[in-house]
Amino acid sequence: xxxxxxxxxxxxxxxxxxxxxxxxxxxxxxxxxxxxxxxxxxxxxxxxxxxxxxxxxxxxxxxxxxxxxxxxxxxxxxxxxxxxxxxxxxxxxxxxxxxxxxxxxxxxxxxxxxxxxxxxxxxxxxxxxxxxxxxxxxxxxxxxxxxxxxxxxxxxxxxxxxxxxxxxxxxxxxxxxxxxxxxxxxxxxxxxxxxxxxxxxxxxxxxxxxxxxxxxxxxxxxxxxxxxxxxxxxxxxxxxxxxxxxxxxxxxx
Amino acid sequence: xxxxxxxxxxxxxxxxxxxxxxxxxxxxxxxxxxxxxxxxxxxxxxxxxxxxxxxxxxxxxxxxxxxxxxxxxxxxxxxxxxxxxxxxxxxxxxxxxxxxxxxxxxxxxxxxxxxxxxxxxxxxxxxxxxxxxxxxxxxxxxxxxxxxxxxxxxxxxxxxxxxxxxxxxxxxxxxxxxxxxxxxxxxxxxxxxxxxxxxxxxxxxxxxxxxxxxxxxxxxxxxxxxxxxxxxxxxxxxxxxxxxxxxxxxxxx
DNA sequence: CGACGGCTTGAGGTAAGTCAATCCACGTGG
DNA sequence: CCACGTGGATTGACTTACCTCAAGCCGTCG
Numbered sequence: 001x002x003x004x005x006x007x008x009x010x011x012x013x014x015x016x017x018x019x020x021x022x023x024x025x026x027x028x029x030x031x032x033x034x035x036x037x038x039x040x041x042x043x044x045x046x047x048x049x050x051x052x053x054x055x056x057x058x059x060x061x062x063x064x065x066x067x068x069x070x071x072x073x074x075x076x077x078x079x080x081x082x083x084x085x086x087x088x089x090x091x092x093x094x095x096x097x098x099x100x101x102x103x104x105x106x107x108x109x110x111x112x113x114x115x116x117x118x119x120x121x122x123x124x125x126x127x128x129x130x131x132x133x134x135x136x137x138x139x140x141x142x143x144x145x146x147x148x149x150x151x152x153x154x155x156x157x158x159x160x161x162x163x164x165x166x167x168x169x170x171x172x173x174x175x176x177x178x179x180x181x182x183x184x185x186x187x188x189x190x191x192x193x194x195x196x197x198x199x200x201x202x203x204x205x206x207x208x209x210x211x212x213x214x215x216x217x218x219x220x221x222x223x224x225x226x227x228x229x230x231x232x233x234x235x236x237x238x239x240x241x242x243x244x245x246x247x248x249x250x251x252x253x
Numbered sequence: 254x255x256x257x258x259x260x261x262x263x264x265x266x267x268x269x270x271x272x273x274x275x276x277x278x279x280x281x282x283x284x285x286x287x288x289x290x291x292x293x294x295x296x297x298x299x300x301x302x303x304x305x306x307x308x309x310x311x312x313x314x315x316x317x318x319x320x321x322x323x324x325x326x327x328x329x330x331x332x333x334x335x336x337x338x339x340x341x342x343x344x345x346x347x348x349x350x351x352x353x354x355x356x357x358x359x360x361x362x363x364x365x366x367x368x369x370x371x372x373x374x375x376x377x378x379x380x381x382x383x384x385x386x387x388x389x390x391x392x393x394x395x396x397x398x399x400x401x402x403x404x405x406x407x408x409x410x411x412x413x414x415x416x417x418x419x420x421x422x423x424x425x426x427x428x429x430x431x432x433x434x435x436x437x438x439x440x441x442x443x444x445x446x447x448x449x450x451x452x453x454x455x456x457x458x459x460x461x462x463x464x465x466x467x468x469x470x471x472x473x474x475x476x477x478x479x480x481x482x483x484x485x486x487x488x489x490x491x492x493x494x495x496x497x498x499x500x501x502x503x504x505x506x
Numbered sequence: 507c508g509a510c511g512g513c514t515t516g517a518g519g520t521a522a523g524t525c526a527a528t529c530c531a532c533g534t535g536g
Numbered sequence: 537c538c539a540c541g542t543g544g545a546t547t548g549a550c551t552t553a554c555c556t557c558a559a560g561c562c563g564t565c566g
Contacts, residue, residue, distance in 0.1 A: 012340075044484075062394055065480050070397040072390045084383045087265075087376065092387050092485040123340065129382060130337045134345050136389040137325045141315055143396035144323040144441025148522070179544065188397025193522055195546060227318055231297075232345040401554070432512065446554055448514065 003027050004166060005052045005104065008078030009124035011165060011235070019118050026114065027052065027104040034058075034097040036177075040081060041095040049107045051081040056101030057177055061185065062093045071186035073135065074098075074159065074178075076166050083129055086112065099177035099212075127234075134232040143188050146227065148197045151187050153226035156207060160216050161233060176214040201225075256280050257419060258305045258357065261331030262377035264418060264488070272371050279367065280305065280357040287311075287350040289430075294334055294348040302360045304334040309354030310430055314438070315346045324439035326388065327351075327412065327431075329419050336382055339365070352430035352465075380487075387485040396441050399480065401450045404440050406479035409460060413469050414486060429467040454478075 006015065006023045015023065031054065034040050040051055040058060058075040072093065075081060081095045085108050106114075115122045135158070142151045163174045178186075184194040201207050206222045208215040216222055259268065259276045268276065284307065287293050293304055293311060311328040325346065328334060334348045338361050359367075368375045388411070395404045416427045431439075437447040454460050459475045461468040469475055 060390070062390075064394070064398055068398045070394045072393045084386075087380045087383050088487050090484070092487070093390060127340045129386070130340050133337075133382070133386060133389065136386065136393065137313070137315070137346060139393050140325045140389065140396060140441075141317070141323045143393060144438075145317055145321045180546095181544080185397075188393075190523055191544090192524080192546085196522095199546085231343070234341050234345070434512080443555055444512090445514085445556080449554095452514085 004054055004077035005080075008166065009121070009128070012127045013120045013124045015118070015120055019120065022114075022118065023121075026106055026110065027054070030105045032103050032105055034101045034103065036097055036099050036101075039094055039096050040101070040103060041091050043091050043094045045091045046089065047082055047085050047091060049105050050083075050085055050111050051095075052104040052106065053077050053079045053081065054102045054104055057098045058095055058101055059098055059178075059182065059186070060093055060095050069185045070188065071182060072139070073132070074162075074186070076162055077168065078166055080125075080128065083125070083132075098182060131232075131234050134234065138232045148187070148189055148193060149200060150226055151189075152183070152194065152197050153201060153206070153222050154228055155183075155187055156201075156214065156216070157219070157222050157226045157228050158233075159214070160219065160222075161230065161235070165235065172216040172219055174214055175212055176209075177212040257307055257330035258333075261419065262374070262381070265380045266373045266377045268371070268373055272373065275367075275371070276374075279359060279363065280307070283358040285356050285358055287354045287356065289350055289352050289354075292347055292349050293354070293356060294344050296344050296347045298344045299342065300335055300338050300344060300361075302358050303336075303338055303364050304348075305357040305359065306330050306332050306334065307355045307357055310351045311348055311354055312351055312431075312435065312439070313346055313348050322438045323441065324435060325392070326385070327415075327439070329415055330421065331419055333378075333381065336378070336385075351435060384485075384487050387487065391485045401440070401442055401446060402453060403479055404442075405436070405447065405450050406454060406459070406475050407481055408436075408440055409454075409467065409469070410472070410475050410479045410481050411486075412467075413472065413475075414483065414488075418488065425469040425472055427467060428465055429462075430465040 003020075003024050005027060006020055009015075034056075041047060043062065053075050055077055058079075058081065059071045060073045060075065060081075061069055061071045063069050075095065081103070082091070084091070115125065138154075138158075142154050146154060159176065160169070160172065160174070163169050163176075168174055180194055180198070181191045183198075184191040187194060189197075198207075198209060201222070202209070204218075204221070204225075206216070206218045206225065208217055222228075256273075256277050258280060259273060262268075285304075287309075294300060296315065306328050308330055311332075311334065312324045313326045313328065313334075314322055314324045316322050328348065334356070335344070337344070368378065391407075391411075395407050399407060412429065413422070413425065413427070416422050416429075421427055433447055433451070434444045436451075437444040440447060442450075451460075451462060454475070455462070457471075457474070457478075459469070459471045459478065461470055475481075
């Protein structure tokens with residue numbers, strides 16, 4: 001399998017063969033597996049190495065004083081867990097593996113050197129961070145101004161687009177190993193209400209979701225329900241993309 | 254008045270006198286005033302210069318298809334409006350002046366050079382971006398898992414801390430020129446309900462808010478109501494800060 | 507003085523939450 | 537191979553936080 005980190009960044013920039021080789025090398029240098037439901041990073045931890053998701057699914061989350069949990073973002077293959085490594089003293093939130101997940105571990109020092117050597121990498125990292133910001137902003141819009149139905153639809157549609165970009169879909173179907181409770185924690189609602197909302201979307205023929213497989217049966221319809229406007233994902237560059245996969249992601253936006 | 258941009262960054266790093274002079278020069282090179290309620294940047298716009306808030310107050314926002322507005326962040330003096338300039342094609346949201354606001358305008362080209370020359374600046378920019386991310390994440394927690402009272406309290410307390418850091422408070426009082434409608438759009442609620450929530454906080458003796466002046470009469474109480482945990486603001490460095498102002502900000506966190 | 511923007515109040519409605527029971531698929535051990 | 541336990545999904549009945557609509561108020565400015 002291709003290096004998903006490089007693949008993601010090549011959405012934005014392009015590397016020379018030499019650079020690509022270097023990235024592959026770095027990624028294969030040290031890897032670590034995390035079982036489902038275990039922390040990759042914990043709030044308060046001091047980190048001095050970067051974690052890049054290679055396979056599986058993870059989530060950024062916080063636990064409140066009263067025990068409630070809020071999931072702030074899902075991390076798919078190619079995503080960097082801890083861009084703050086270079087700068088901040090400690091993690092202000094945790095990252096958990098939702099399914100069995102494999103990460104590449106890159107020491108901060110190595111990363112720093114790499115950024116200096118490969119300027120395209122520095123640019124791609126900045127681009128990734130800017131889109132992370134944009135995704136978080138969109139999530140705030142979701143929570144602040146969309147109702148449960150729109151919010152769930154929006155999240156699912158966004159996930160579809162991101163999985164497509166990562167090349168991890170078959171048609172409009174893909175493995176999305178989250179429980180309804182986790183989805184509820186991501187959308188800021190109750191498991192009970194999330195369940196009823198999903199049922200609605202199913203009844204309308206928009207989605208199917210069984211056995212951790214999410215099938216978007218009516219992408220256009222879902223997009224409409226979600227009031228989805230893709231500009232915040234900044235995927236424009238895929239339009240001039242060379243691969244089959246990113247072309248198809250482009251169709252969705 | 255000192256250059257608030259440099260001041261903000263010196264929360265994190267320190268500059269030589271020469272570098273400080275250079276920053277001051279850049280900031281004074283070109284400035285622009287924006288009247289209250291006008292856009293500094295608009296969604297869809299292609300930008301090739303950076304805007305740094307010098308005085309006043311601004312907000313990032315989006316307008317939905319149905320006309321509703323969501324404010325995603327407040328920008329205070331020292332904040333950079335458009336870090337995406339270097340990378341993204343166009344704005345995916347707008348930035349509006351809430352009060353009369355003055356910005357420094359820095360051409361992207363100049364900024365790029367500056368970043369290359371002054372490596373402390375590049376680090377500080379990265380730090381600023383990481384804390385912006387953290388603030389957005391906290392806003393998602395607000396919306397997803399806190400009720401109206403906690404959410405408003407949290408927002409107000411955060412604003413207090415940020416104003417303190419910017420050195421713009423007298424005691425625990427400061428000018429916060431937003432209407433209740435804008436506060437409602439930031440907290441994802443109705444103006445009516447926001448009004449009642451503010452009344453509660455007032456009745457409990459936690460805040461006073463008249464004539465655009467916000468007075469936090471019981472910071473400790475407000476912090477408790479907000480379930481506020483300051484770690485996400487990453488202000489630790491202020492503890493070894495040299496100025497009076499940042500010392501006092503440190504007390505709050 | 508009148509108009510206007512922003513704040514406040516009241517009455518009633520609804521989306522979403524709470525609590526608690528049931529169901530279902532799956533894995534495990536007797 | 538079946539009984540059992542367990543984690544997750546589903547359902548129902550009831551409550552509530554927040555919304556909606558609509559009127560009134562208050563200070564400011566022309």
